[in-house]
Amino acid sequence: MSHFGRTGPPDITDTYSLLILNITFRTTADDLFPLFDKYGKVVDIFIPRDKKTGDSRGFAFVRYKYADEVQKAVDRLDGRVVDGREIAVQFAKYGPNAERIHKGRIIEKFPDTTSSRSPRGRYHDDYYRERDYRRSRSRSWDRYERGRSRSYESFSPRRSLSPYEPPSPSKGESPGRRSPDERSPTPRSLSPRERAYYSRSPSATQYSDEVSS
DNA sequence: GTTGAGCGTT
DSSP states (O other), rough: OTTTTSSSOOOOOOSSSEESSOOTTTTTHHHHHHHHHHOEEEEEEEBBBBBSSBBBBOEEEEEEEEEEHHHHHHHHTOOOEEETEEOOOOOOOBTSSOBBBEEEEOOOOOOSSTTTOOOOOOOOOGGSSOOOOOOOOHHHHHHHHHHHHHHHTTSSOOSSOOTTTOEEEEEEETGGSSSGGGGGSOOOOOOHHHHHSSSSSHHHHHHEEEEEE
16 A cells, blocks of 8 residues: 555646655655545645665655645644654645646636737746756855855966956967857856866866876 | 755656
């Protein structure tokens, strides 16, 4: 009785999705099933896990059958301590296919797009702009990188820091070789040398030392 | 073997 998630999504049309956050990395659907099933009829439980390691990502999805039950579960299991960790139960906002969800219910039906809303009727992208959920495995690195970024400012770099001033294209570069993507007046791509300088890779430091030598 | 803001699969 715990083949939840083993197969594809059964039917999420008449079910309410619940998101469980802050759970331990060892908590499985079997541990959440008896907990959530006690407060309502659990249709399905799914916990995203890695394909290689198989470890949970720290959150799970619980689908109930009725709204009153899901609401009760949120009010009851939200803040509950599971496996020694406090879990956070809340309504799911997005669906498996990036569908909009309201109060746990999936709303793949647009209110009005080609009826009498806009004559153009091409604003579907507004609902799918949330696909930019670029999540990082560890946020700690972000802070580390940020802290390092501040260092090079007072590190007295020999090269100009102006991002708007390219190193020196000179004649050594073939004009014909220039990528057609440089149509942007603001070149975001830095030279391989500058990139290595900003990079946190230790090889960059070694490179610097070698040049100094 | 570690971690900790978030939004999902046959």
